[in-house]
Amino acid sequence: MPCRSLIRVYPDSYTLSATLRACSTGSLIRPGQQAHALAITSSIAGDPLVSTRLIDMYFSCHLPVVAALVFDSAPPLALKNQVLWTMFITGLTKNGETRTAMERFHSMRALDIESNQFTLSTVLSACASERALRFGFQVHGYAVRMGVGSSPFVQSSLVSLYSKCSDFSSAKRVLETSNLDDPVSWNALIVSCARGALHEDALSLFAEMHHQGLPLDEFTYPSTLNSASSTGDIGSGRCIHCLILRSGFDSHMHVGNALVDMYAKLGSFDCARRVFNEMLERDVVTWTSLLVGLARQGLHDVALQLYSTMRAHRVEPDEFATAGALSSCAGSTALELGRQVHAASVRCGLETFLSVTNSLVTMYAKCGSINDACGVFDASTCRDAVTWTALIVGYAQNGRGRDSLRLYDAMLFSGIRPDYVTFIGLLFACSHFGLVESGRAYLESMEKVYHIIPGPEHYACMVDLLGRSGRLEEAVELLERMGVESDATMWKSLLAACRVHRDVLLAERAAQRLFELAPEDAVPHVMLANVYCAAGRWADVARVRSLMRARGVSKEPGWSWMEGGGAVHAFRAGDRGHPRAADIFAMVAEMMQRIKKEEGYKAETGFALHDESEEGKAAELAHHSEKLAVAWGLITSPFGKPIRVYKNLRVCGDCHAALKLVAKVYERVIILRDANCFHHMREGTCSCGDYW
DNA sequence: ATAGGGTTAG
Structure with missing residues (x-):
């Protein structure tokens, strides 16, 4: 047997750590695994330095399970290492395994391994994601005992934790003791205010930061702009835009995205476009912000053009872009395009996202393809109240009232709570099917069982339901005694009922109200003329027509x-x-x-x-x-x-x-x-x- | 060797 002499160079732990770090940075799994193998053959895989880098590498490649295997098989000596534990807990947190991160921190404490400011800031951020306020309190106390309570990293994590848990007084208390030159805690607080719809608070925090001369950074602007657009205050939005331009933060993509989003939400498409065009780099969020803004203003066709331009620029749609495009397909009843977007979402594996499922069901239902809506619903693995409601409303709109109500029973059976919109769908279905008693019962259970206060949409359905079934007086009574102000939709329903049930007197009353509520609307005029027409009162028909001419209202061309x-x-x-x-x-x-x-x-x-x-x-x-x-x-x-x-x-x-x-x-x-x-x-x- | 905060939806 010939002896092959091999010269093997075994790397030392420093060399291998450097290699692994490079693999982590580039998320390179194959070279990372080769380095892992080499670490094993070189018998240095258990070295704390190498273990730490191995764990980091597997987390960077989104393989938390493998990272945990490496961690759990580390030798006892390595498992005493504070840095190894910190790296592991950080990796878990970054991979969204925040619950496990908290559990592992608990084990770390049980093993009497001390934590430092690195460990604690990560653990606090895991607590913040889990909204674990009580656990977070304990970690806060421990951090103070360990003497790291004034670390800016720990403090900003604390502010984030408290504000995410809506404990704003604790958040502010931490903020007041914090290092004034660090904007991160302020940013965390502003974000939580913006998320919790406390937009005025977010804007005044921003103003205070500015007033105190704190450094503002690329994280400060996006959430502040979000609040500016939510308050509908384009003035402060423009001011913030000026500050951004003067400080040069407009070169950050997230800031540009937030600007596009703000202007698009406020309907200033010229400004949104200008920011969009001048951005140095754009990502899928930039496109989606503009698209969704257009869709909100009802400009669905423009939104869909933008979607195809985005595809032409080879920007891969994510679940947000897909949901936005589908909602515009629904808005402009573009069934063919909707099917293409559906197909693309399947190819990219996006159809499992709840938001995509929901917009697919809505799109098919609104395009009248109720069987497709049903198919998407049946194939979905994850459903919420929006999913169920989309199909309940879809059935109702497509004339399948029975299926609508049956689906509602199934929804309750599966343990999903109905919401405000669900009841609109149910009442719509009842009015469609002439189910007066069921309609009344739903309205009652809505208030008594689910504590949802009926709004104008629900009363509009009830008026329609009563009107259709010929209970015109009851409908009028409801209009007068309900808790909300009557609107044009409700009176139109009543007027339509008067046309069917030939009640000229009540029709005149309803029309009069409509002339006051919406004098420029041609529909009530035409409907009243139809009522007169059906009653053979030609002179009155002519009178309504001349009234229309005199008022300058004309029927929208069909x-x-x-x-x-x-x-x-x-x-x-x-x-x-x-x-x-x-x-x-x-x-x-x-x-x-x-x-x-x-x-x-x-x-x-x-x-x-x-x-x-x-x-x-x-x-x-x-x-x-x-x-x-x-x-x-x-x-x-x-x-x-x-x-x-x-x-x-x-x-x-x-x-x-x-x-x-x-x-x-x-x-x-x-x-x-x-x-x-x-x-x-x-x-x-x-x-x-x-x-x- | 190890750490904190952001934009897009139905």
Whole structure:
């Protein structure tokens, strides 16, 4: 057997520590493991110096379990080492294992290993994450006994702990004894104020820092700006922006992000854009801040353009960007794009985030794709009240009141507490289904069992519920005795009920209130005209029309649109602007002919706006935007696929009746979302139960 | 050798 002589160089612990430190800095797991192996073959893995660096390396590579294995297998001598323990507890805290960090600190004390300011600041920050105020108090006392109570690191951790636990007086007491030149404690306090919605306090702390001449740093500004935008005070926001520019902190990305966020939240998109454009580097937060700001102002299409620009810049969306984009898809009913964002979120493993799940359910429900909403819900592993509520509301809006209420029972069964919005969904479902008694019971349990005070949205649903079921007097009574001020939505519900139940007198009363509440709104005028129309009071119809002219209110033009082939096709009434207008009008003619012949359809000319002959009215109705859009759907979308149409106003009564028959004759499902709810039309019936 | 505070959501 030939003897191969190998010259092996065994590294010493200093060399290996240096290598491991490099692996930690770069989160390099493979070289880190090789160094670990080398430490074992060199018999120096148990050296306290090496163990410390090994643990640090595994934590930096986000492998807390391996780090714990290394720690627990360290030799007894190393386990007496204060630094090794500190490193281990710090690593646990940084990896979010704050509970374990506290437990390990407890063991450290039990083994009589002393702590220093390094250990204690970390442990206090773990306590802060766990909101463990009592344990934190004990650590505070121990820190004082160990003589490190005045270390700026310990003090800032204490301020953070107390303020996160809302013990602001203790936080301020620590702050008053702290080193004046250190802004970290102040920053911690400002952050907690901002998180706890104490925005005025946050701003005055900032002012005090500034007044005392304390150094402000790149951590001070983001949370202060957050409070400035939350108070809606653009003046102080601009002042802070000036300070940032003068001190040069605008070069920090977090500060720039906070500025973009503030201006976007306050609706100053020019300023937000300018900061955005001038930033030296941007990350996903920069883009998301702008996107969410746009979405909040209802500028969903711009937000979605921004999302695709972000993707084009190869910025990977995270769960916040994804949730924001999905919420804009919901806001502009962009189902196709929503599906793409959904697919991308699955590819990136983001769909398990609660925020993404919630916005997916909401997006599908608001786009009328309730089965997809249901699918996301069923596949989700983590649900909160928002998840359940999104589907409860979704079912209700899509005309599935029973499923909505059934889901609420399941929600209670799974131990999730309903919130304010849940009850809006439930009452909406009840009004949809005409369940007067259930509605009353939900309203009562909301107050008595869950101690949630009903707001205008709940009363609006109740008025609608009572009105629909013909209990008009009761509805009026509720409007007068409820604890909140009546608003236009509630009176509109009542007016709609008056139209259905032909109560002209009450309709006039409701309309009068609406003219006072929202004089420039055309809808009440049109609804009142419809009431007169149904009662055959043509002179009054004409009077309302001239009133509208005199007041200069005009009906918002109705338009309908549908997605297809990656584009949106939009139609106005009588619109011949589409490149294939001839085909569309031919299809409308065919549609109307077939439903007349096969289903005995007759135009409901009461819904025609202009005074003309009966034939003229019928022709006007036939070219309403929703009929044009459905015709386009029949031409372009394959058989078997639902035709999805969206309308900005409520669907007109004649279109509703006609399209139900179109769905039957053409054996197609038509899903029409109007300003009020979804209409799932199939085989001649509609999910709204003909009341909307 | 070891330490503290930040921006984005439904």
